[in-house]
Amino acid sequence: MIGEYKMLQVHSASPPKVPSHPQIPEILKTNLLKNFNSPFELKQAHALLIKTHTPLSSLPLTRVGLVCALNPSFVYAQRIFQTLEKPEIVVWNSCLKIFAEGDSPQDAIFLFYRLRQVDVLPDDFTFSFVLKACANLLDVFNCRIVHGYVEKLGLQGNLILQNMIVHLYALCGAMSDARLLFVKMPQRDVVTYNIMISQRIKEGNLNMAYGLFSKMSERNVRSWTSMISGFVQCGRSKEAIRLFLEMESEGQRPNEVTVVAVLSACADLGALDLGKRVHEYSNQSGFHENLHISNTLIDMYVKCGCLEGSYRVFEAMRERTIVSWSAMIAGFAMHGEGEKALELYDEMIRSGMKPNDVTFVALLHACSHMGLVDKGREFFTMMTRDYGIEPKIEHFGCMVDLFSRAGLLKEAHEFIVNMPMAPNGVIWGALLGGCRVHKNIELAEEAIRHISELDPLNDGYHVVLSNVYAEAGHWEKVARIRKLMKHQGVKKTPGWSSITINGAVHEFVAGDESHPQAEEIFEMWEKLLVKVKLKGYVPNTSVVLLDVEDKEKEKFLFRHSEKLALVFGLMKLPPGMSIRIMKNLRMCEDCHAFFKLISAIENRDIVVRDRNRFHCFKNGACTCRDYW
Structure with missing residues (x-):
């Protein structure tokens, strides 16, 4: 190598030139x-x-x-x-x-x-x-x-x-x-209190949370929203709305989370007027693009009996999730618009959206309330076969309800027996409800045996069995059921109905004479009774399951809570304005027939939300088509 180097020196007139790149060292240094x-x-x-x-x-x-x-x-x-x-x-x-x-x-x-x-x-x-x-x-x-x-x-x-x-x-x-x-802590601020309040609410200790909230010298939007949401989560929607109105009076502007909580409370109580006002505020505040709010609005309008309002929200949405589609399908189903529910499902599939388990609950619910047994079977099979969705107990409950309403009681019973999971009280309750409608005492007794083990303190099922016996004239068995309920400490839930007038909620209990305007209500009732009898109304005393004379039964019928709420609505709401009533129990057949006639006589749209569904009365007909 030395020799080669020397040779290079000898044969080279000058050293070889290396290309000059002055930036390279700087780049290397920086790296x-x-x-x-x-x-x-x-x-x-x-x-x-x-x-x-x-x-x-x-x-x-x-x-x-x-x-x-x-x-x-x-x-x-x-x-x-x-x-x-x-x-x-x-x-x-x-x-x-x-x-x-x-x-x-x-x-x-x-x-x-x-x-x-x-x-x-x-x-x-x-x-x-x-x-x-x-x-x-x-x-x-x-x-x-x-x-x-x-x-x-x-x-x-x-x-x-x-x-x-x-x-x-x-x-x-x-x-x-x-x-x-x-x-x-030597000092606390609003953040300190909010932390403690939020955690107490998560624990379900609402009273302790409210105690802390009451002690706050300063509250921000989060403080109010936490308490309002807490009340809604614990089923205390009246208190949630009261707190929201107090929040407004103190000048606090609700945020998006507050809006969702208040809309949920409105849905629970059927407070449509407040729900509309919150909807307007939401739009003015630029919340209309919030998917959660839009979905909650659909639910609120549906549960307040304003189907057109929910569909307007749905139509206006630029983006829809499966929650949006499912809520709207369920809304149509609840309001007796089964065909529209199925049409909307087809539209959803065409849009490329895949259904989930909640969608199929809504579809089966629609089929159940329309008596579409074969279509219900098709959906139940489709959810697993086409979408890989394993049926949950809610889907099995819908199928039992579908069969039971249609009078297919043996098929409903076999379906329960072959379920891959243990049926709960709701499943047996669906069968029991079908037994009441189709007067099958034997299966009703089997259903109540299971319910007594699964949900012994639920008064509703005992009352249904009592009604089955009463309709069959087995008064000694009715007495036995009532004695059993008394012995077990099971109390019958009193029927009540409510109606909102100018933001105030008025509640009526069956036979109630305590309302400040009771005398006027009963006077108005007598006038209406004359009108409906001229149109063919005959009191259906068979729905009064007491062993008394027909005249006594009529007195009970005429004081049903939904009738009192209806009369009050006719008294207080302007002509042509829709009447919306909330009821905690199932609407009876007599009230149903009476409301159909009144909707035609008074030219009113009447919406009743009972325990099972919505009844929308118009021009002498109901959207349930007398199938409920």
Whole structure:
């Protein structure tokens, strides 16, 4: 090689020229300084800085910390940081933040302990990032340790840290610790209270949550929304609406979560006027693109008996999810518009949307209320065969209801016996309901035997069996059922109906004479009775299942709660305005016939939401087609 080199020198007039690229060293330098991924590469970058007399501050310090934090090079990174003017903990805090918010929050905890081992003094930010990591991991053990450090370093006055610790204890279910800290805190703010209220609601302890809410000197939208949502979740929709109206009176503007909660409450109570007002507010606030709100609006309008309102919302949606389609299909089914429910399903399939298990519940429900037995069988088979959806107990319940309503009681019974899961009280209750309609005492007695074991305190099923016996004239068995109910402490749920007039809810109980305008209601009733009798109304006393004279039975019939609510609505609502009534039990056949006649005589649309479905009366007919 030496000889070759000498030969090169001899034969070359000058040294060979190397192409000059002055940018290459700078690019290499930048890559090395900014993109090192290991301690080894960091040391190369460090050497380059020393060689080129470049200050260490040129290194991305947070990257130095991340590369060295969890390995033996930790001390090496420390030495670099200690040559700088800014406090070392500032850089480590940046690393803690990245770890805490990343995919490995446990690394933040490991780094925190490493810092404590080498006596790096943490500050408020250090603890906030470590607490965030603990929250992501639901790590109450390390939360307690961090809490101890906070106390030891005298940071009790940092309200942000105190709130984070309260939140973490609550999040991990350590409510006794959260409560103790809450009580001992030298100061609290709206965030502190919101944390405790939210957790109490999650636990189902609504009264304790409301107690905290009542003590707040200052409330924000989240405070109000948490309580309103809590009341709705616990089935206390009246209180939710009361609180919402109070929130409005205090000048607080509802957010999107508030809107969803209030609309759900309106759906529960059938409060259509308030629901419409909240809908208008939602549009004015720019919430109309919120899918959750749109889906809740569909549900609200459906459950308030305003099918056209729900369909307008559905039509206006730019984007629809399977929840939107299923809610609208269920709405048509509940309102007796079975054909439209099936048409909408076909439209959904054409749009490329695949049904889910909820969609099939709605479809089977539609078939059940229309008596479409074969179509119901087809859907039940299709859900597994075409879409791989395993039927749940709700689907089996719909099928039993479908068969039972259609009078196919033996097929319904066989279907129950062959179910791949244990039937519940609702399944047997569906069969029992069919037995009442089709007067099958034998199967009714079998159904009630199972129900007595599965749901012994449900008064509704005992009443249905009692009605089956009463319709067959077996009064001694009726007496036995009532005696049994009394012995078991099962009380019959009283029937009630409600109607909303100018935002006020008026409730009526069967035979109720306590309403302030009872006398006027009964006078109006007598006038209506004359009108309907002229149109052929004959009281159906067979629905009064008491062993008394027909005249006495008529008195009971004429004081049914839905009739009282109807009369009051005719008195108070302007001519031509729809009347909407909520009823907690199934509407009886006599009231059904009476409402059909009144809808024609008074030229009124009347909507009744009973326990099972909607009845929409118009021009002397009902959307249920007398099949319910």
